[in-house]
Amino acid sequence: MPDTPAIDVSHLVKTYAGVAAVSDITFTVPRGQILGFLGPNGAGKSTTMRILTGYLPATSGSVVVCGVPVASQPGEVKRRIGYMPENNPLPEDMRVSEYLYFRGRLKEISRRKLGPRIDEVLELCDLKRVRHKIIGKLSKGYRQRVGIAEAVLAEPPVIIMDEPTIGLDPHQILIVRDLIASLRGRMTVIISSHILPEIEMTCDRVLIINQGRVVAQGSPADLRREILGHSTYHLEIAGDTTALPKIFTDIDPSLKVTAETEPDAAGFRGLTLTTARDDELGEPLLRALNDQHYRLRSFSRVKSTLEDVFLAATRRSWDVRSEDLRKK
Amino acid sequence: MKHFFTLLSHEIRMLLVNPGTYIAAMLFLLFMGFIFTGILESYSKAAQELSPANVFFQFFWFPVFFMVPLLTMKCLAEERRLGTIETLLTTPVTTTEVVLGKYGAAYLLYITLWAATGGFFYILYKFVGDAHFIDAGPLFGGYLFIAVSGLLFIALGVFASSLSRNQAVAGILCFVFLVAAIGGTNYLGDSGWLTRDVFRPLKEAVDYSRILSHRDDFTRGVVDTRQLLFYVSGSVLALIFSILGVEAKLLHS
Numbered sequence: 001m002p003d004t005p006a007i008d009v010s011h012l013v014k015t016y017a018g019v020a021a022v023s024d025i026t027f028t029v030p031r032g033q034i035l036g037f038l039g040p041n042g043a044g045k046s047t048t049m050r051i052l053t054g055y056l057p058a059t060s061g062s063v064v065v066c067g068v069p070v071a072s073q074p075g076e077v078k079r080r081i082g083y084m085p086e087n088n089p090l091p092e093d094m095r096v097s098e099y100l101y102f103r104g105r106l107k108e109i110s111r112r113k114l115g116p117r118i119d120e121v122l123e124l125c126d127l128k129r130v131r132h133k134i135i136g137k138l139s140k141g142y143r144q145r146v147g148i149a150e151a152v153l154a155e156p157p158v159i160i161m162d163e164p165t166i167g168l169d170p171h172q173i174l175i176v177r178d179l180i181a182s183l184r185g186r187m188t189v190i191i192s193s194h195i196l197p198e199i200e201m202t203c204d205r206v207l208i209i210n211q212g213r214v215v216a217q218g219s220p221a222d223l224r225r226e227i228l229g230h231s232t233y234h235l236e237i238a239g240d241t242t243a244l245p246k247i248f249t250d251i252d253p254s255l256k257v258t259a260e261t262e263p264d265a266a267g268f269r270g271l272t273l274t275t276a277r278d279d280e281l282g283e284p285l286l287r288a289l290n291d292q293h294y295r296l297r298s299f300s301r302v303k304s305t306l307e308d309v310f311l312a313a314t315r316r317s318w319d320v321r322s323e324d325l326r327k328k
Numbered sequence: 329m330k331h332f333f334t335l336l337s338h339e340i341r342m343l344l345v346n347p348g349t350y351i352a353a354m355l356f357l358l359f360m361g362f363i364f365t366g367i368l369e370s371y372s373k374a375a376q377e378l379s380p381a382n383v384f385f386q387f388f389w390f391p392v393f394f395m396v397p398l399l400t401m402k403c404l405a406e407e408r409r410l411g412t413i414e415t416l417l418t419t420p421v422t423t424t425e426v427v428l429g430k431y432g433a434a435y436l437l438y439i440t441l442w443a444a445t446g447g448f449f450y451i452l453y454k455f456v457g458d459a460h461f462i463d464a465g466p467l468f469g470g471y472l473f474i475a476v477s478g479l480l481f482i483a484l485g486v487f488a489s490s491l492s493r494n495q496a497v498a499g500i501l502c503f504v505f506l507v508a509a510i511g512g513t514n515y516l517g518d519s520g521w522l523t524r525d526v527f528r529p530l531k532e533a534v535d536y537s538r539i540l541s542h543r544d545d546f547t548r549g550v551v552d553t554r555q556l557l558f559y560v561s562g563s564v565l566a567l568i569f570s571i572l573g574v575e576a577k578l579l580h581s
Contacts, residue, residue, distance in 0.1 A: 016580075053418045056578065075420050083418045089411030093345060105334045106419040150415070 004067040006031045006158050006188035007052065012061035014047050014212075021047045023212040024061070029205075031157070032185045036203030037192035038310055044212040045192045046086050049160050052190070053083045066157055079108065082151035086162040088144055092136030096127060096146055099135060100153060107154040117153065125149040125179065141172040148179060152187070159189045165198055177202050196307045208313045216313040223309045230254075230274045232302040233285070238267040238295040247292060251284050252277050268297050331421045335429030339403075343437055352398050356391055356441050363387050364448045379463035381449065382547050385470035389510050389540070392481055396506060399438060400485025401499035403430040404574060408493040413574070427486065427571050435482045442474045466547040473546035477539060480559045481506060483566035490573035513538045 007029040014022040022044040029035050037045045050056040052063055054074035063070040065077045091099060097118060104114040122128050125145040130138060135146060144164065151159050164180070165173045173195070180202050183189050193199050199206055200220045208216040208223070216223055237244075241260065248255040252275050259272035275281060282301060289296055343349050367383050370376065376383070404427070407413040416426060453462050488502035489495075516522060517538045522531045535541070542555045 050414075055414060055418050075422075078418055078420045081418065083415070085411060085414045085418075087411065089415060091342075091410070091412055093342065102334070102338050103415075103419070106331055106416075106421055108330075108420060 004064075005029060006033070006066055007190070008062075008064040009048075009052070010062050012048065012051065012063060013059045014044070014051060014056070015059045020212050022051070022058075025209070025212070025214055027207055027214060027217060029188055029190065031188055033204045034180065034184055034189045034191070034202055036199035036206045037190060037209065038196070038199060038206055039192075039209035040314055043209045045209055046162055048209070049083075049162050049190065049192065050085075052160055053081050054078055055083075079154075080156050080158055082154060082156040082159040084147045084151040084159075084161040084164060087166075088147035088164075090135050090143060090146060092134075094135055095132055096135060096138075097122070097131045099146065100149060103150050104153055109154055117155075121149040121153055124152070124182075126175065140167050141169065144168055144172070144176065145179075148176065152183070155187075157187060159183065159187050161189070161191045163192055163194070165193060165195055173198065196310055208310060210314045216309070220309070223313070230276050231281075232258075233273040233275075233281070233300070234270065234302050235273070235299045236268045236270050236297040237289065238263070238269070238297070239293070241269065241271075243292070244271075247288050248273065248285075251288055252281060255281065255285075268295075272302075329425065331425050332428055332432075335421065335425055336432045339429050339433030340436065343433055348398075349437065352395065353441055353444070356395055357444060359391060360445050361448065364445075368452070379466050380452070381463055381466040381470055384445075384448075385466070385473065385543060385547055388470075388474060388477075388543060392510070393503060393506055395438065395441065396481045396485045397488075397499040397502040399434045400482060400489055401495045401502060402489070403434060403486060404489040404570070405493050405495045405498040408577065409495070417578070423571050423574050427490070427567060427574065431482060431486050431567060431570075434485065435478060438478050438482055439475060442471070442478070446471070465549045469546040469549050469551070470543075472551065473543050476546075476556060476559045477542070479563040480509070480566065483563035483570070484509065487566045487570045487573065490570040490577075509537075510539045514540045517541070 005028045007027075009028070010026045012022055012025045013020065025044070025048060037049070039045050047056065051058045052065065052070065054070045054077045058071065066080050068076045068080065070077045094102070100118045100121065101114060104118065105111075109117060122131055125148055127142065127145055127149060130142055133142075135143065138146070144167070148161065148164060151161060161180075165176050168176060177198065180189060180191065184204075191199070191203070203220070205219055206217065206223060207214060216226065218226065245257060248257070254276040255273055256275075257271055258274050259270075261270040263269045280301070282299065286296070286299060364380075364384060367380050371380060404413070407416065413426075417423065449462060449467060484505040485502040488505055489498040491501060492498045513534055516534045517531075521527070522534065536554070537558060542552075542558075545552060545555065
């Protein structure tokens with residue numbers, strides 16, 4: 001069944017003692033895609049991931065992994081998933097290669113294939129030097145990579161990792177990012193993270209969750225357009241600023257000055273402009289300002305980050321919630 | 329049950345690389361050695377009615393109270409505390425296999441420790457060179473009793489471990505279960521108020537489950553299938569509750 005989506009979640013609900021951790025989440029992930037899960041603490045990311053792995057039962061809704069429903073065939077689903085939980089729990093008193101061997105046997109890899117496969121993942125995760133070390137004595141970066149090696153060990157079609165880069169230094173994050181990117185196309189990967197540039201760089205698609213609901217989803221570029229809905233320019237300019245709004249509206253009706261600073265010693269003031277247009281307005285803007293003999297010191301288009309999108313999306317869902325409450 | 333042996337061999341391996349296992353084994357053998365020499369001393373002073381093996385197994389409850397909690401308190405509590413139960417249960421293994429694997433490993437270690445005390449009798453036999461101290465009946469009966477009752481004791485320990493994520497709590501809980509099972513039934517069986525007619529069924533049930541009197545029967549060479557059934561069914565029940573305990577904690581985690 002190559003055309004079935006890797007993961008199909010519909011109307012998933014999970015409540016703990018009457019409190020909804022996940023309320024009505026629906027999404028699908030096609031095969032070979034890398035999906036990023038974003039959300040503030042307690043948004044329901046980990047809970048959703050645990051339900052996907054069959055570790056926790058859902059209160060209602062359905063989850064289908066590679067055409068296999070989790071609720072009725074959890075054993076089959078577990079064969080198709082490599083999972084690395086939050087905080088990456090590992091046994092303290094085993095050696096790296098022993099641990100991978102044990103996990104491989106549990107994941108039903110035959111003894112004959114397991115040896116070469118362990119060598120492969122050790123190579124892939126750059127763990128060769130520590131293969132005989134005791135896990136409890138490894139540094140955080142190595143432990144994290146042992147967790148990732150374990151998740152990809154059985155070559156499952158779906159890999160779920162809960163905050164794989166938490167607590168790593170920038171260099172290690174780079175290695176992990178490359179590792180995840182190398183899985184693209186072969187495996188479906190779901191990762192959750194707080195580090196937004198991380199998600200932006202590795203993921204094909206982003207799902208933002210807040211308070212158990214999906215508040216936004218799409219590629220990072222789509223999200224930027226959808227949530228923020230504008231582009232921002234920043235310039236430093238000297239001259240009479242009262243005539244500026246007229247010039248701006250001539251270029252684009254939606255182009256407005258949203259912030260203006262006091263002029264500094266050299267007479268330059270900083271301006272922040274926003275526009276609903278998505279295409280580049282730099283050239284006409286610069287030409288118009290030059291024609292009017294304004295002195296320009298710097299000009300840049302502010303590239304909004306996923307961080308802005310994330311903050312805007314989660315704030316938006318807060319607003320929606322508080323409006324709901326007010327109506328009541 | 330495909331993964332049972334993988335889990336069992338993993339658990340045994342973990343026990344064997346753990347220094348705690350050897351310390352516990354040493355203390356156990358030291359303690360049992362003291363008891364054994366004490367018994368021999370009393371034999372050298374005066375003739376005794378019972379054979380040394382018989383007296384030796386009368387003290388079985390003392391190491392049980394301490395060894396069983398030490399052996400089992402870690403098994404499920406530690407997995408939950410570290411969170412490794414999550415990685416374990418997201419592979420194609422069932423909770424039953426996990427619990428049985430841990431139970432099997434702890435039981436094998438328990439039996440091995442007791443089997444090591446067989447060395448005492450061997451040494452006695454070698455040095456005395458007289459077979460009349462070694463009464464084969466009570467000896468085999470005693471070890472059979474240890475093997476059969478161990479099933480229940482270890483199962484109680486695993487159950488206690490499934491109830492808490494704190495090893496100390498699990499250990500104390502196990503200790504309480506064992507005291508209730510061994511000492512509690514003995515106390516109730518001896519207490520006078522149960523002899524009233526109203527309590528007759530209760531009295532029968534208590535007499536049936538008196539572990540100390542089972543020991544007497546076994547060392548006398550009486551192997552009663554009702555007693556075997558008591559231990560086997562008791563351990564099965566305790567294991568089922570352990571499995572339910574682990575799964576219930578998942579549901580409410």
